[in-house]
Amino acid sequence: MKAIRREKGFTFIELMVSMVIASLVFAGIYGVYRIQQKSYTVQEQVTELQQRLRSAMDRLAIEIRMAGSNPASESLCGTKIVKAETEEMIFNSCNPDYKSNNDYQITISFNKATGELSLTRDLGMNGALSKPIADAVDGVELKYFDKDNKELTVISKPDDEIRSVQITLRFRSIYPDPKYFDPKYNDNYHRRTLQSRVYMRNML
Secondary structure, eight states, X not given: OOOOOXXXXXXXXXXXXXXXXXXHHHHHHHHHHHHHHHHHHHHHHHHHHHHHXXXXXXXXXXXXXXXXXXXXXXXHHOOSEEEEOSSEEEEEEEOTXXXXXXXXXXXXXXXXXXXXXXXXXXXXXXXXXXXXXXXXXXXXXXXXXXXTSOBOSSOSOHHHHOOEEEEEEEEEOSXXXXXXXXXXXXXXXXXXXXXXXXXXXXXX
């Protein structure tokens, strides 16, 4: 009579132990993936924040540097700087075709309520064109300096006194980061500050 050979296999307990070990391994892999994904998302937000900040600073610097530009005739532009305040600046630049008295009047302004930094280009008879430079802006500070690099706290004659402008911009990330807390502002937004000094070549 032939003996019956027993087939070897996994017992129920061995199967359960294997499943538990596999679950722990997969949980560890998923945890690492989530950490890396979160780190990537945060880094992406910070990079985007820095790009917005640099882009806005470059735009303001270009516009302010050209205040009062008029290669054709000094008599066409008249007043170069109309208004110089901490969060708003208005100045003139002449029409690039130099064929009329119509100046470009540039207004740089910051709206605290909406967190929007905007630039308005008034084209005279052709109307005004307003364009947001950036949003999610926490703060804008403009400081004005004379030819001796002394800060002007009282400005009575902007054209005669102002020779450079110090721009300070503070931006925050578009979305909050639940894993980050800013004790200064009591919220979850990342922030960056950038400062630049612009010398007004047409005022020197």
